Amino acid sequence: MKALQYRTIGAAPEVVEVETPEPGPGQVRLKVTAAGVCHSDSFIMSLPEEQYIYGLPLTLGHEGAGVVDKLGDGVTGLEVGTSVAVYGPWGCGHCYACAQGHENYCERAGELGIAPPGLGAPGAMAEYMIVDDPRHLVPLGDLDPVQNVSLTDAGLTPYHAIKGSVAKLVPGSVAVVIGAGGLGHVGIQILRAISPATVVALDLSEHKLELATDVGAHHAFLSDESAVEKVRALTGGRGATAVFDFVGMQPTMDLGAKMVAVGGDQVMVGVGTGSLPVGFLDRPFESQVRAPYWGYRSELFEVLDLARTGAVHVETEVFSLDDAPKAYEKLHDGTLRGRAVIVP
Incomplete structure (x- = not known):
């Protein structure tokens, strides 16, 4: 499959061919329908080698949406073909913060090596992505994934x-x-x-x-x-x-x-x-x-409901996966109107 990866410190991201991932026990594979471009991506790609902690190569994209494509062993309550958005700040699911749905403030993520997609784990700027747990998927229903994927960060x-x-x-x-x-x-x-x-x-x-x-x-x-x-x-x-x-x-x-x-x-x-x-x-x-960080899982439901009422929308410019590096160039130059979205 194709993926947009940051592969060399200080270099631009590249579109490359990588192996299509398989979901492990408890995981879900999505066929990606949209991925958002964010200043955070540019920030981490600007870091010098001694400060970069996200691993290489890194498939970018911490704003993701897709269709459930394949379920790992033990996954229940999800149907293949369901359109979903990805809640990005993954946590352990067991600490006090996670018990409240506040996984963005997970007390053990660093200790356990848990990282968000596109910010340590393989992200959404690919034809397929793996989500570590079905609790990190929020149904999109009739919302257009391309127009609303950025709400997973730029809204939340x-x-x-x-x-x-x-x-x-x-x-x-x-x-x-x-x-x-x-x-x-x-x-x-x-x-x-x-x-x-x-x-x-x-x-x-x-x-x-x-x-x-x-x-x-x-x-x-x-x-x-x-x-x-x-x-x-x-x-x-x-x-x-x-x-x-x-x-x-x-x-x-x-x-x-x-x-x-x-x-x-x-x-x-x-x-x-x-x-x-x-x-x-x-x-x-x-x-x-x-200095808040990202948002709660319950709040992503609320943001998507605001979008359903028409109270919130994202101005978007759409790029193919092959043209994704151009989206980052426009982001760097400050010439985007709103948010760039990559559609594999």
């Missing part, structure tokens, strides 16, 4: 981040989204769907600000120093109730820190290299800094 990650602040997003509150790209444009829609907050989008790209407005942002400003005063003007000087940073670089973190309100949240969603000082005199009183 902002949803989880926003739900952590949703109690503060009361009428009259302001939520700022920094970075209106693949995750950010979905985050804007989620904010509009589950909160009454006024949503402000910030980005350096005019076409991404246009996308932000198209998907529901009330205001869209360039992500520069002038944005601080614009946000404070919208709030009578108080500042933003919540700032969701989908970039995570030092300039965006510094910008967010200047506009968050007393008692507000600054939430680091993007996999960047920025950091913030946290001390009694460094932050507005009662403000919080959070």
